[in-house]
Amino acid sequence: MARYFLKLSGRLLLTLAVVSTAVFFLIRLTPGGPAVAMLGQDASPDAVARLNEKLGLTDPLLLQYWKFLAQLAQGSLGESLTNGLSVSETILGVLPHTLELAVAGLAIGMLGGITLGIVEAVWKDRSPDVVGRVLSLVGLSFPSFFVAVLLILFIALPLGLPTNGVAPFTEPGSNLQRVLLPALAMGIVSTAYTSRITRSLMVEIIGENHVRTARAKGVREGRVLVRHVLQPGSLPLVPIAGISFITLVGDAVLIETVFARPGLGSLMVSAMQARDYTTVQGCIIVITTVIVLVNAAVDALYHVLDPRTKTV
């Protein structure tokens, strides 16, 4: 167990080192800078230079990099270049909303996708399958932000549901109301994707010999489906859920913008626009950490669920 966590932290550190280095240099390669963004296109070069010096951006790049690493080693993500607030505090303030959105989207996507996929596999090549496959193709061809706009237009506005912002977790009713539509927008696309994978997985398992054995034993069809098709089939779905979650965290960037939700995504978008280097770096580092941890959780879950990977 201790070795497992040691390996995990090693992997996390390595990934973080690569990602943070890449994002540090790449973002500084983009044209413009925080000073220009803050002072506007018409600011005098003098003013820009003065602000740059104040922000420490006139130091040699490698020195800036060294300072960044030194800060990171102390567990600090630095201060925002635009408003001087602690980046980690800003991120921690919005992270729960993004995670809530991604988890809700994942729940909708997995629940809907697995159900649809099973229905398609059981009624393979018959009407439920054909309808389901057409629907999932439609879902896959709509980007989630477009689905979001449709949901606002055709569901939120006629029903008078809130279309922007978040509510604190202390008000669960209002909070859920505001997370439902954005999660649905992401969940629909995720449903389409998951249903495709689930269908092919289940079709394959239904054709396997052990399913025939179960039927030959006289096991009820419903039980065959649950114990002999779904249970072996749920194993490969675990990593699929992991991948979906990671995709959803990325999707959240767009969805949060459409629904004007404060979150990691919208924070990153505005930080990009303001060339707020430290905030962008902080967001990327946090997202990377989440991804590595989710992957580790998926691995661990797989080991627990699959008897074949247990060490005898």
Add this chain to the structure above:
Amino acid sequence: MTDVTESEIQERPQTPASDGCLSVRNLTTVFTTKRGTVAAVTDVNFDLRAGETLGIVGESGSGKSVTAMSILGLIPRPPGKVVSGEIRVDGKNLLALDRRSLRAASGSDVAMIFQDPMTSLNPVHRIGAQIAEGILAHQRRPSKADKEAARRRAVELLAAVGVPAPERRARQYPHELSGGMRQRVMIAMAMSCDPKVLIADEPTTALDATIQAQIMRLLREVQRRTNVGIMLITHDIGLVAQNVDRVMVMYAGRVVEMGTVEEVLGNPKHPYTVGLLRCTPSRLPADSVRRRLTPIHGLPPNPTDLPPGCSFAPRCELRGDRERCLLEQPELRPAPTDDHRSACHFLEEVTP
């Protein structure tokens, strides 16, 4: 066709229901494919008595497995369909049963073991639970005590099929067992509800030779204990010679020869059987004529495009130039007794 029906009506009294535990009449199973309807099994008739072993031989695609799957209602539908016939187990026609009653019959009246024990067990459940599941599937609303009893019975069954340390094995997963052990587990599972008929579809093909012998010995022992009728599907003539009472030879979905193992293997009356025996290795000395293997020339006919006459005619060495073989479908007829029947127009001319 009408001839067959008449001869059956006369035949039935000869095999009273009491000793014929399985009787199959006019079984025809078809598959609908993109290129049309294919008859995988055509007009198959046979009986299996309690305590008897019937060997079904033939090459791949001859309809052996489809016959077995039709009996258990395991033909995937669509594309497959049993279009006619009767399958009676102890007088009960399985083909006339609704889904629920057929499910009740599978496993309890007729059980089956499969070719590949590696993949025929569920990889994520324990062995014991999988055996118990078959027992509980035939109980209405099993109580906790029933479940516990089924679990204990599973352990007993494992012990009965020669699995050492059955208590421990019952708690293991299939991947922790060897191929031979897994086939023993399959046999235990199949025997869990005391079936009257056990269908063994190439039970030893995936195992190595020494394990094959053990599994066959186990099957014979199980049969002696329970008087189960065994349908042994195989393409291994050697296995048939040592383990069965009667043989049924299938070719292109039809039964071409049927009889006691001594008659069919010792005095074959169908050119296809003769061909099959000629390509079976024997242990005779090197200078013996029979030592040389002679393959049957050509390939089995395309099932979508069966010839109107005898399906074997295009490959038959006996046919010569005779038109009748190409035009007229031969029916099974006594060769020369009812205990040995062949579907060849010229069976009198067949020499081993």
